[in-house]
Amino acid sequence: MFIDGQEGTTGLQIYERLGGREDIELLRIDPEKRKDAQERKKLLNDADLVFLCLPDAAAREAVALIENDRTKVIDASTAHRTSPGWVYGFPELLAGQRQRVKFAKRTANPGCHATGFLSAAAPLVATGVLPRDYPVTCYSLTGYSGGGKKMIAEYEGEGKDEALDSPRIYGTTLRHKHLPEMKALSGLDEPPVFCPIVDDYYKGMASCLMLHNARLTGKPTAEDLCEILARYYEDQQVVRVAPFEKEGSFLAANALAGTDRLELSVWGHEEQTIVVARFDNLGKGASGAAVQNMNLMLGFDETAGLAL
Known part of the structure; x- marks a missing residue:
């Protein structure tokens, strides 16, 4: 090697x-x-x-x-x-x-952002639930280690800029370098409108796909979508789907830091759904x-x- x-x-x-x-x-x-x-x-x-x-x-x-x-x-x-x-x-x-x-x-x-987006979007397109022409929106939170040595030094060095204490939206030209693979591997006709965000923690990601259920094939509920994803990734060792929970909660973007696995969580109701992929940006x-x-x-x- x-x-x-x-x-x-x-x-x-x-x-x-x-x-x-x-x-x-x-x-x-x-x-x-x-x-x-x-x-x-x-x-x-x-x-x-x-x-x-x-x-x-x-x-x-x-x-x-x-x-x-x-x-x-x-x-x-x-x-x-x-x-x-x-x-x-x-x-x-x-x-x-x-x-x-x-x-x-x-x-x-x-790519790390692509991994999170695709883990949620590609199975739904492949199973016919998410139409290929659906106008998809996605945002993705990441720790600063994803920016490499230069960004790590900015966050951990002396004289740190106060702006680094807060979440920072980037990729605002909407031409992020991961978009070509996000489109090609998802099966969608167009890439998503995609917004990445970097925050003041070392590693861990939360990529979020947001959907209007009435525009999906069969008008599934959020719980239906959770079951579809769970069956799609059934028996996988590295990618898992959490059981559906009807009550909302806080989701920490760094919850899987230090691991090499990815976990999908599905939240929502009859009209709207959010699918969240959490993983370590330096892991999976x-x-x-x-x-x-x-x-x-x-x-x-x-x-x-x-x-x-």
Whole structure:
């Protein structure tokens, strides 16, 4: 195994999950040669599987350095998530997706916001409940670790800006980089109107899909939608659906921080529904998903090394 870009947040989290495993060998690059193209090329071609934890352009360059047909790749960047020849690394999402990942040579790790949105929207489209032309709206809360080392330093450094004490809406141009995969993998005709929000806590996500039930096929209630999602994800180990609760409550966005699983909760009544996906943006939203995909691609137990 080789992690190209191990110094970043995602790379470090992958290493943390793999460092103690005895069934794999991690190839390490000399810190002084991190940007040496020839040394990176050697390791990229020596490894059975490579994790790319790099900016998009660098990820594309790394793939081009692989000259054999043996090395498998998991790319954590946005570079290949909708590219032909690449498998989207969300095994539970669609029928046959786990097998596609298992036999893939090139797997694109999903974006964190996309993971939350798709976990709720894609099953409802696939089962015919959510019409493909439905005008979907979604917002997503995330901890600041999703912004990488620079944002972590802003939140944790001395002289912190008071504006960082409050939730901050971003992506206000409505062209967030996860939108192409959100549209492509959901089966919707158009991407959602999507609003991400970052807040002053380290990690954890809550992605929220809001629906008018009268515009859904069959006009299901919120409880009906909960049952549909529960059946869709029945027997899954990493994605689970919480029992329907009629009474409202507070939902903490960091409730699943430190885990590699995702939990869907459905709330609402006969007319309106909200589906909330909660997970760790560094777990099922990034590094945990990458390790799950690696396990499948190399024939290990799917949840080996994961915190469920």
